[in-house]
Amino acid sequence: xxxxxxxxxxxxxxxxxxxxxxxxxxxxxxxxxxxxxxxxxxxxxxxxxxxxxxxxxxxxxxxxxxxxxxxxxxxxxxxxxxxxxxxxxxxxxxxxxxxxxxxxxxxxxxxxxxxxxxxxxxxxxxxxxxxxxxxxxxxxxxxxxxxxxxxxxxxxxxxxxxxxxxxxxxxxxxxxxxxxxxxxxxxxxxxxxxxxxxxxxxxxxxxxxxxxxxxxxxxxxxxxxxxxxxxxxxxxxxxxxxxxxxxxxxxxxxxxxxxxxxxxxxxxxxxxxxxxxxxxxxxxxxxxxxxxxxxxxxxxxxxxxxxxxxxxxxxxxxxxxxxxxxxxxxxxxxxxxxxxxxxxxxxxxxxxxxxxxxxxxxxxxxxxxxxxxxxxxxxxxxxx
Numbered sequence: 126x127x128x129x130x131x132x133x134x135x136x137x138x139x140x141x142x143x144x145x146x147x148x149x150x151x152x153x154x155x156x157x158x159x160x161x162x163x164x165x166x167x168x169x170x171x172x173x174x175x176x177x178x179x180x181x182x183x184x185x186x187x188x189x190x191x192x193x194x195x196x197x198x199x200x201x202x203x204x205x206x207x208x209x210x211x212x213x214x215x216x217x218x219x220x221x222x223x224x225x226x227x228x229x230x231x232x233x234x235x236x237x238x239x240x241x242x243x244x245x246x247x248x249x250x251x252x253x254x255x256x257x258x259x260x261x262x263x264x265x266x267x268x269x270x271x272x273x274x275x276x277x278x279x280x281x282x283x284x285x286x287x288x289x290x291x292x293x294x295x296x297x298x299x300x301x302x303x304x305x306x307x308x309x310x311x312x313x314x315x316x317x318x319x320x321x322x323x324x325x326x327x328x329x330x331x332x333x334x335x336x337x338x339x340x341x342x343x344x345x346x347x348x349x350x351x352x353x354x355x356x357x358x359x360x361x362x363x364x365x366x367x368x369x370x371x372x373x374x375x376x377x378x379x380x381x382x383x384x385x386x387x388x389x390x391x392x393x394x395x396x397x398x399x400x401x402x403x404x405x406x407x408x409x410x411x412x413x414x415x416x417x418x419x420x421x422x423x424x425x426x427x428x429x430x431x432x433x434x435x436x437x438x439x440x441x442x443x444x445x446x447x448x449x450x451x452x453x454x455x456x457x458x459x460x461x462x463x464x465x466x467x468x469x470x471x472x473x474x475x476x477x478x479x480x481x482x483x484x485x486x487x488x489x490x491x492x493x494x495x496x497x498x499x500x501x502x503x504x505x506x507x508x509x
Contacts, residue, residue, distance in 0.1 A: 254434075
C-alpha cells in the first residue's frame, strides 16, 4: 500500500502539527505581589498549570496527557494554557492565571527561548514555581533566579542529531547526498540538533555531502514546500533527508512521495510521533524512515510539573540541589525499525498514567526511560 493512498490522513496529521517557534517574547511582567515564596505551600492551595505551544501537535497533546495524569494522581486541579504559537498569547495567559492569586505549579513548553525570563519573573513575583522545557537563553540559569525557577529540562539535542546522522549514514553505506530541515534558526533546541547531525556526518561519514540546509520553523507545510523546492533543484541527487522533528519530516515525506522519489530516499528525524510509528511499522517507501529519536511529551510535562510540585511543597529546596538537577538533560533513545517494537509500550492507552505512577515512586530524575543523564549548564556543542 503506497503512502499516497493515505494522503488525506498524513496531510492532516502533518500539516496540523507543529506551530512555529519563531515569534519573539514580550517583556511585560506580573506585578503587585512580593517576589518569591517564603515557605512550603499547602497542597490544597496549589493549582497545576501546563502551558503548551498548541493543542494540535501530537507532542503537545501528549504534554497535556501527562499533566492530566499527574493532576489526577496528586488530586490537584489543573489548568491548560494553549499558546496558539504566540509568545504574546502564552505570556498574557500565564499572567491572567497569576493575577487570580493562585499559587501555581507550572510546566511551560516555551514558544521561544526569549520568553523564559519574562515567564520566570512573573511566576516568581506571584510566589509560584515553574519548570521550563526545551528553550531558554543559555545565559539564563535557574540558580541565578532563585528557587521559584525550579528547573530547566530537556533531552539533549546533540545526541538527537548524532542518532539521526548515524541512522542515515549507515543506511546509505557512508556515501551520498543529504538535505536538512532544521526548526527555527534561533531555537537552541534546533541549533543543538543541527550541530549533532553535522558533527556525526563530518566525523564518521565523510563520504556523505550535505547539499543544503533549509530551516522550516517546525512547520510541516513549510517543510513540504522547501522539500519541493530542493527536489526541483537537486532531483534524484538527494539520497537522505534529515528533519529536526517529525512534523517537518511528515511534510517532507509527502513532497518526495508526490515526486515519485520516496522509495529512493532515506529519512531520519526526532520524536517518533504516532504517525511516524505507523509508517515505520508498515515499511512505507521501501522502509524510507531509517532512524528516530524517542521521547514523549507526557513524560516531559509530568517530570516538569512534579519537580516544581516538590519545590512548592518543600520536599526539595532547589538552591540546595546540584546544578545538573536544575539544568537537566534527560535520556534520549536512538530508534531504528529493528528496535521499534521496544518502544510501542509507551503509547498504550494507560502509558501516561503508568509513567506518572513510577514518577511519584522514583522521583523526577530516576524514572525510566527518561532518566537524568547530565546537565549543569548549556549543551556543549561539537567543535566545527
